[in-house]
Amino acid sequence: MRIAIKSSKRYRRYWQEIPFYQLKWQQRLSVQKNDAIVSNARLTERQQGILDLLVAGFRNKEIAEKIFVSERTVKNELTQIYNQFGVSSRSEAVAFAFKYGLVNE
Template sequence: MTTASPIRVLLVDDHAMVRRGLATFLKVHDDLELAGEAATGEEAIQLCGRVQPDVVLMDLVMPGMHGVEATRAIRRQFPAVQVIALTSFNEEGLVQNALQAGAIGYLLKDVSANELAQAIRAAHTGRGTLSPEVAQALIHASTQPPALGRDLTGRERAVLTLMVQGLNNTEIAEKLFVSPSTVKSHVSHILSKFDVASRTEAVALAVRHHLVD
C-alpha cells in the first residue's frame, strides 16, 4: 500500500531501545515515516505541535505524565492526530481509560510488524484496531456488574461519608446546607444503588469496600 505522502508517526516510549526498534520498523515501510520521538507524555504533547504527526504510537506506563493523560491532551489540542496505545498491559481499566481518552487503537507490544503497520494505516483513515486480547478484556468488562459505589454522584458520596460518621438526615442536611428531604432522597438513591434495604447495610458495605475516607 502506498500513499501520496508517507504517514508521519510519532513514537512515545520511555525506553530508548523500544523507540529504536520502532524507528527501524518504520524505515522498512515506504508509506510510513518517523516524525519524531518522545520519552515522556509532556514531551509528546510539545512535539505534536512542532512536528505535526499523523499518528502517535503511545506507551501508557511512563514516569511523570502517563500515556492516558498525554493521549487526552493530544486529542484535545490536536484533534487531527490519531493515537494508538502500544503497551505491555491489557488490564480492563487501562484499556477503557485509554479509549475514553481518545485512542483509536490499543495494541500490545508483542504485535507483529505487519499488524502494527496495518493498524497505523487504519488509524490514519479513522479506523480503530484492537489486539485480540484487548478486545476480550473489553468484552469481559462489559459483562461485569459495575463496581460497588462507582455510580454514586459526588453529592451521594458526601452523604454516604456522613452516614458512615453516624449522622442522621437532619444532621447531614445541616452539614451540607440542604433540606432534610433532599438528604432523604440521596439516601434512598444510595440504598437503591447498593441494593440494600437499610442505612445500616449501606454503611457496612461502604466501610467494608473502603468507599469513603
C-alpha cells in the first residue's frame, strides 16, 4: 500500500512504502486512544446541553441566548469540550459525539 507524503517546502509528492501490518497497528492505536478519551469524557450538564445545541446546528450566539449565558461562556465551554474529545473544530466535535453515541439523533 502506498501513501503520498506532500513536501511542504516545494509541494512535490514523495512516495513512501508502508507495510500493511504497520497501518493496522496504527489504526488500533488510534482506536484505543479514542476509546480512552470517551471513557474519560465526563461532560457537565451545561456542556452536554451545549453539545446537543451544537449538534442541532446552532451558532455560539444562539446557544448563549437559549441557555441564558454570555457568548464568551459558550466559547469557553466549547473549548473544554474540544479538549476532552481531543478535537479542534465544531465539525470534529459533532462527528465525535455521533460516533461514540454522546448525543441523541
